[in-house]
Amino acid sequence: MTEPLIDPLVWLILLPLAWATLAFVLGPGRGAWLAISGLLAQCWLAFDLAQKVGTGGTALYAVGGWGAPLGIDLAVDGLSAAMLLLTQTVALPLAIYARSYFKPDDPAGAWFWPLIGFLIAGLNALFVSADLFNLYVTLELVGLAAVGLVAAGGGAQQVVAALRYLFATLVGSGAYLLGVSLIYGVYGTVSISTLLPLVTDDAPRLVWIAGALMVAGLLLKTALFPFHFWLPPAHGGAPAPVSALLSALVVKASFYLILRLWLGPLQPLLPTFAWLMATLGAAAIFWGSWQAIRAVKLKRLIAYSTVAQLGYLFLIFPLLAAPGALQAVVMQVFAHGLAKAGMFAAAGVLIKATGQDMVAGLAGAVERLPVTMFAFALSGMTLMGLPPSSGFLAKWQIIEAALAQGHWIIAVVVLAGGLLAAVYVFRILRQAFLLTPASTTLAPVPRTLEWSAFALAAASVLLGLRGVELMQLLGAGI
């Protein structure tokens, strides 16, 4: 255990909990500045932690001083440091965006600040927890916060979406909990580090069932095809800053946990299902893209694009033995996280300006809102995987890993997915380049909204030029 790693790790959990509670006490609609300054500090903490992990390797932290298996351990390595970094850097611009997005008397914004505080605390806690039951509690924290954000102050459609999301997320965490129960029954512990040497490939049948239950529950939460039914209404129907947070971060949290189990305690068992995962991932790419291509509503389209982009994450499971595969998947998580946050933020600007959520209503947007449309195009570039964006880097690495192991079919799927993404991105851009119909008037939109969307989108492209640092962080030990 290296001493100086400790503080940023713990404060990344305590700080958002503290400002969330304080924002709640301050009352409805208050706490924006509190949240933004909190997130600013968290960004610094996450960078600090990443730097320390990059040089010092992994660290273990025993909460309460007991140590596993009696107590709960927190653990941080390159993968979790990277996820923490992504979470804080996406959340900060979105918080600035949200402050301008919600008008003071907007019921959807009344409890937004404490809710995202708990959401981010849950995410951070999830990324560093090394205890299967503690992970269950963090999953519930994230899930309930996300449902609350989707439903907040909304109309019937939002409530329907929230209910569908709530049942999906509850069944998902229920299955995960049953899996954890079985693991405890078999081994008498839920600590990941204690389990590592105990689980072998001749484990009792119950452990296989437990693994299947946990992964199935998490797949439902990650909305992998065919479990994606709840995602488009929830991500498409929520207010724009919420959609951005959900698509960029929340679905990645359960994916991260699958990856963590796969590389960790369940390693001897799960590779049996690698090709099943990859097949579902490919199906997600095709189905999600197809639905995005024929979507009528703008945010629906972007939500279906999330379904498709999540598919790429699952393509790498058969490749995980190759050295570059983990880097590829984390790059895809970053690329999609930044680009999708930027795209939903840009969509929020367009909806505010045009007063409607229709793809057909975008005519003339390029003329009137050039910054926003540029942000949209940059995000689209990353989603398609055009160089020099981080999306290109991610897809390149997946293809490289696939070809190195002779799985050319995966490379074909990646290329086809890029082409399909181009179709739905250009559908929007083409509409936006049309001349403005004389009758339409656009409502004025705060500059902050446009520029925070732009910052996220630009980051998704620029990360492609600075990918090496991220790769080094991941190399620092998993």
Added chain:
Amino acid sequence: MKRIVVVALVVTLALAFVFLLSGAMLELEPAAIDLRAPVSAHLADSGVSHPVTAVLLNYRGYDTLLEIAVLLLALLAILAVVGDTAATRPVAAHPVLQTLGRLATPLMVVVAVYLLWTGAFRPGGAFQAGAVLAAAAVLLHLVGLLPGWSTPRLRLRIGLAAGFALFLAVAAALLKQGSLLQYPPEAAGALILLIEAGLTVSLALILAGLFLFLAREEGA
């Protein structure tokens, strides 16, 4: 027709799952790790003598911290969903019921205090105590003595958040001399009792709030 196929499929899957799971459970060997030994070995240092409370508030106190966050968050999400509505007057119940409510409340408060205090060495503790207090509030509401709650004012918000804030503050303060939530053995008992007392009040308010914030929207 399609419905019948779906039902049949789900039922078959459920039965197969139970069959598989039961079979696998029955062939189980004893677990490799037995946590009962370390739980009782460190009980003297945990500040309480009831093992479940020791696990809940000391060994795995971090779980409990996050769990209180979940509870506070659920209340928050409910406030966000229900939106802003005016509080309504409750319907007064039969006088006999009201008298019963008046009599039961102090009794329930006594039970709650007993449960809180006894949790250190016997079954009981903050959760059960808070739940009993919340039940008293629900009872008072049902007999018409306590109105449903509207958007919480500052005092109520402080009450709702205080238990969690106190827990969080203790956790952070303990960082100065050890790791997160690492109680020094000699102070563990007092700190746990402090946290539990705070939690009892806030848990009672939150659990009652889950009911009373919902109850407010229609007065009948």
Added chain:
Amino acid sequence: MTTGFVFALAGAALFALGVAGVVLIGHLLRRILAFNLMGSGACLVLVGLAQRHDVADPVPQAMVLTGIVVAVAATALALALVRKLHALTGQLELPDDADD
């Protein structure tokens, strides 16, 4: 056959019953009941299986206490959403996803 085993098996069956209920039942209040059955089932498995030799184990017991509180939090949120939906539309079932 010990007490722990009996209730672990019952828990497994309850979990399956609950999941089947959430999947098959349209009425939202009943779905919430089904979700609670599912949660109770998982809790029974956690304690029952750990205590299959009938010796009490405080660790899973404390975990179940956490699980019960989380379940009631989720139930309350679900009920709030159902009541809001009913107030807005008069419906107690989820409509088909309109945009697909």
Added chain:
Amino acid sequence: MTLAFDLLLALSLLWCGWRTLATPRLDRAIVLFITFGLLMTLAWARLSAPDIGLAEAAIGTGLTGALLLDAYGVLRRRRVEP
């Protein structure tokens, strides 16, 4: 003897759970669910887990039951006088 009691209790739990979902009337389903909670309390007692029994009775059954009954009452009132 105790095994017989446990088996009986487990079967009642399952039956109660099943009826909760299958019974046609909603009010009866909720009452069955509360009964289910009380049986769960008994089960926790049998598993020598009195802490959970207390919490289940107070929170899992008491509060959840009150929430469900309250929701049922509101939904029915709305239906009667729209």
